[in-house]
Amino acid sequence: MIDETVTGSGVDALRAAYDAHARSLLRLAVALTADPALAEDLVHDAFVRLHRAASPPAPEAEGAYLRRIVTNLAHDHHRHGTVVRRLAPAPGDPAPSAELDALGDDRARAVAVAVAALPARQRDCVALHYFGGLTDTAVAAELGISAGSVKTHLHRARATLALTLEDHR
Amino acid sequence: MTDVDQILRDHATAADRAEPAPDGWDRLVARLEDEPPIIVPIDGRGAPAPTRRPGRWALAAAAAIITVVVVAGAVALSRPSGDADDLIRPAATTAAPTTAAPTTAPAPTETITVPTTEPGEEPYTGRPPYDGPPMPDRIVAIVDHDGDGLADLVRLTGIGAYEDVEGPGGTTATGLREPEVTMLLPGSAVAPDRIVTIDVGPGELAYVGVGDEVRAIGVADGVDHGPVGEGREPAVSGDGDVLATIVGNDIHVDPVGPRPPTVYEGPADGEVTRVSLSPDGTRMAREVVTRVADGLIASTSVEVTELAGTGGWESVERSSGIALPVFIGPDDLGVGLDTSSGSGGQVIAGWVGMADLTTGKVQASVGIPAVDIDATPDGGWVIADFDGGLRAYYAQDGWLWDSGTILQLDGLVDAAW
Numbered sequence: 001m002i003d004e005t006v007t008g009s010g011v012d013a014l015r016a017a018y019d020a021h022a023r024s025l026l027r028l029a030v031a032l033t034a035d036p037a038l039a040e041d042l043v044h045d046a047f048v049r050l051h052r053a054a055s056p057p058a059p060e061a062e063g064a065y066l067r068r069i070v071t072n073l074a075h076d077h078h079r080h081g082t083v084v085r086r087l088a089p090a091p092g093d094p095a096p097s098a099e100l101d102a103l104g105d106d107r108a109r110a111v112a113v114a115v116a117a118l119p120a121r122q123r124d125c126v127a128l129h130y131f132g133g134l135t136d137t138a139v140a141a142e143l144g145i146s147a148g149s150v151k152t153h154l155h156r157a158r159a160t161l162a163l164t165l166e167d168h169r
Numbered sequence: 170m171t172d173v174d175q176i177l178r179d180h181a182t183a184a185d186r187a188e189p190a191p192d193g194w195d196r197l198v199a200r201l202e203d204e205p206p207i208i209v210p211i212d213g214r215g216a217p218a219p220t221r222r223p224g225r226w227a228l229a230a231a232a233a234i235i236t237v238v239v240v241a242g243a244v245a246l247s248r249p250s251g252d253a254d255d256l257i258r259p260a261a262t263t264a265a266p267t268t269a270a271p272t273t274a275p276a277p278t279e280t281i282t283v284p285t286t287e288p289g290e291e292p293y294t295g296r297p298p299y300d301g302p303p304m305p306d307r308i309v310a311i312v313d314h315d316g317d318g319l320a321d322l323v324r325l326t327g328i329g330a331y332e333d334v335e336g337p338g339g340t341t342a343t344g345l346r347e348p349e350v351t352m353l354l355p356g357s358a359v360a361p362d363r364i365v366t367i368d369v370g371p372g373e374l375a376y377v378g379v380g381d382e383v384r385a386i387g388v389a390d391g392v393d394h395g396p397v398g399e400g401r402e403p404a405v406s407g408d409g410d411v412l413a414t415i416v417g418n419d420i421h422v423d424p425v426g427p428r429p430p431t432v433y434e435g436p437a438d439g440e441v442t443r444v445s446l447s448p449d450g451t452r453m454a455r456e457v458v459t460r461v462a463d464g465l466i467a468s469t470s471v472e473v474t475e476l477a478g479t480g481g482w483e484s485v486e487r488s489s490g491i492a493l494p495v496f497i498g499p500d501d502l503g504v505g506l507d508t509s510s511g512s513g514g515q516v517i518a519g520w521v522g523m524a525d526l527t528t529g530k531v532q533a534s535v536g537i538p539a540v541d542i543d544a545t546p547d548g549g550w551v552i553a554d555f556d557g558g559l560r561a562y563y564a565q566d567g568w569l570w571d572s573g574t575i576l577q578l579d580g581l582v583d584a585a586w
Contacts, residue, residue, distance in 0.1 A: 011198070018197065022189045030187055040190060044197050049316050051201060072318035072360070111180040121361055130177045144360070158173045165176060 014051050017062050022047075024063070024132065025070050031131035032074035032123060034112035042073045064142055067132060071124050114164040115157075122157035125150050301563055302549045304329060304572065308559070309353070309375050309388055311364050311582035319356025320364050320582045322377055324388055326351065328559075328576045345576065353391045354384075369585040370405035371546045376412060378403050383414055398423045398430075407448025407496075407546040411476070420444050420455060422476065433480060439470070442516070447496040448548050451476055452526075454485075454494035454502055458516065466510035473502070473526060485524050487531050492516045493541060497548040497564045500526045505539050505553075515540050521553045521562065523569050534562065534569040543585045552586060559584055 022043060029039030046069040050056065057065040115126055121143075128139045129150070136154070140147040190196070307326045314321045325348040354377065356364055362380030369375045373388040376397070383403040385394040400414025400421055413422045418435030435441040436457055443456035454473045461467045469492040472482035485491055490508030493516065497503050505518025517540055522533040537560055539553040544564075551562040551569055558577040562569040578584075 014197075015194065018194055022193065023187070026187050026189055027181075031181075036187065039187075040193065043189070044193070044200060045318075047197055048201060049318060052316055069318050107176075108180055111176060115177075124361070126177065130181045133181075158177075161177070162173045165173065 010051065013059075014047060017050060017059075017066070018047055021063050021066050025066055027131050028067060028127050029070050029074065030112065031115055031127040032071065034109075034116035042070050045073055046070045067128065067142060071127070074123075110165060111161075114161050117164070118157050118160060121145075122153045122160070125153040126157045126161075129154060299563060299565065299570070301565060302545075302547065304550055304561055304563070304575075305545060305586050307388070308348075308552070308576065308584055308586045309367055309369055310578060310584040311367055311377075312578050312580050313356070314350060314352060315355060315357075317355075317357055319360055320580075321352060321356045322354035322364050322367070322375070322386060324351040324353055324391075325349070325576065329561075330573060330575060345574070348576070351391070353386055353388070354393065364582075366402050366583050367585045368403050368405050368543070369546065370409040371407065372409060374405075374409065375585070376403040376405050378414075383412065402443055404444045404446050404453075406446040406450030407548065408450055409546075411446055411450035413444045413446055413453060415441055415444060420453070422453065431476075433474070443492075443494065445495045445502075447499050448546065449499055452496065452499065454496060455482070456492050456494055456516070458492075466508075466516065469508045469516055471502070471504060471524070485526070485531065486529070487524075490518075491524075491531065493518055493539060494524075495542045495544050495551070497523065497544050497551060497569075501548070501564065501567065502526060503542050503544055503551050503564075503569065504531065505542060506531070506533050511540065521551075521560075521569060523564070523567060525567055530567075532568070535560075535571045541583060545586055550586070552584060554581060554584060 025043045025046060026036075026039055029042045030036055033039050033042065046066045049069050050062065050066060053065075115123060118126060124143055125139055128134045128142060129136065132139075134142065136147050136150045140150045143150070306329055307324065308328050309322065309324055311320045311322055313319060314323050327346050327348040329346055330344065353375070354364060359379050362382075364377060364379050366378035367375055369388060374394075375386045375388050377384050377386050378401045381399060381401060382396045383398040383400060385397045386392070387394070398412055398414055398421070400416040402415045404413045405411070411422060413420055415421075416432075418441050420433040420435070420441060421430040422433065423430040433453075433455075439457035439459045441455050442458050445454045446452070452473060453476055454471055457470045457472060459467045459469075469490050471485040471487075471491045471494045473485060473494075474480060474482045485494075485502065485504070487504075487506055489506060491504050491506055492508045493503075493505035495503045502524040504522050504524050505516070505520065506522045507519030509517050509519065511517045517538050519538065520533040520536050521539050521542060522531060524531045537553055538555050539560075540556075541554040542551060543554075544551045548564060551564060552559045552575070553562070559575055559581075561572040561575045563572060564570075576584075
């Protein structure tokens, strides 16, 4: 059975939201996951949830709502991924995946992986600040924390990344 | 530091080239059309499709997370436990390397024979008249109810099976009731922490693992009584006097109050993954998982200690793997048997059974791929989580009697009653 809103006025609103936010959400999701294919799945998941939301946000709040969902879904992916990686057989070949190849050169790949490996809150702050283009204040509002906390998380994230990306500076 | 900042800005600029796939919108629409929107109706009994219009959603909200299925035998209090259709066996086990012979569970017949090679077990030949308390019709669950990607704490009232004696052609139809859903604690209220585990004590008080702390939430009124302890996987005694949590690999037993916790150190060679307290708060059971070098589960074990004792642990033996301990009575422990490793790293049991801590007998009751077990505070009723569904059992005469599936939830994280 086709959800009637997919073919009715609901689809128009969803299409408008998709056109307005899909690109920026994809950037954010890539930053959070370092996996373009997974990032696109998360973005689609976010739009599905928007479409079926119990209390849909006002149009001006849709961007923040979608970013929050993408961030939440990325968290879940990382939590699940931790278990999967822990249980997975030891990798025999460290060659990068095709998805990571799509990210471009070695440094871009290294940055994406390093950001994705940050603790959740630091990763959120980095992704929203650098890849979402939000100010510290806007990041704080989006995550429901203080601007001071955002600065702290960003500082710690940069310190971690400075070590992780030592070979790429 | 500055050059890291520049690296990130450069990378953001490069990532700015990322574009949604040209067919992204078409695939999104196709997905919306293909995927059932949360509700899967059965028997033509309708569940309204959720829409973005709040009014219609309000009508669908109570049922929005419930997948209703027909369950043969759901009202089978009078049906013998262990019918062939109960035998949903998991994939081949990776668990429990052992020197003992592996247990093979034969398909039960109407005469229920304990499916084991363990010594000292006897066949059960019939279901005794039930004389215990009625099955609760309320359950507390962790599931993403509002669709924001975060698990919420909800109360489900009116669970269980129905029996329609005026079915088509004079037949008796059975199915699951559609419970009323009440939000107790939305995941967004505690983000970035997550609501992950729950145990319910007496007085309608739920102990909820939120991140690395435990909160007490009123089941009836939804009142958040705030943090009551640190740790994860909370377990509360049936009398509500003792709370246990896992902190690191240790178990902290906190009398609910201001006294300092008693710490039971975890084993050096295993990971403490679950804990349960007896109804009277005098005994504690823990599940210990060991993993091999690549992280796969090597074995599971269940151990019991006396809280007033010396701190030593006694192992509950079962050659084919034992896990998911939950106290049913002071001397009875509900357990999962024939354990294996799930793809997500969780323990999956092939059978739900019961361990008599007095005699040492461990007996399998019903084959089901359970990932968690919970009991009512009085130990009268037991639920097993399996692949998003819940199956109920009542405890009587040292045996768990199958009462069928009582609920099915999409994305169920944990449940307790």
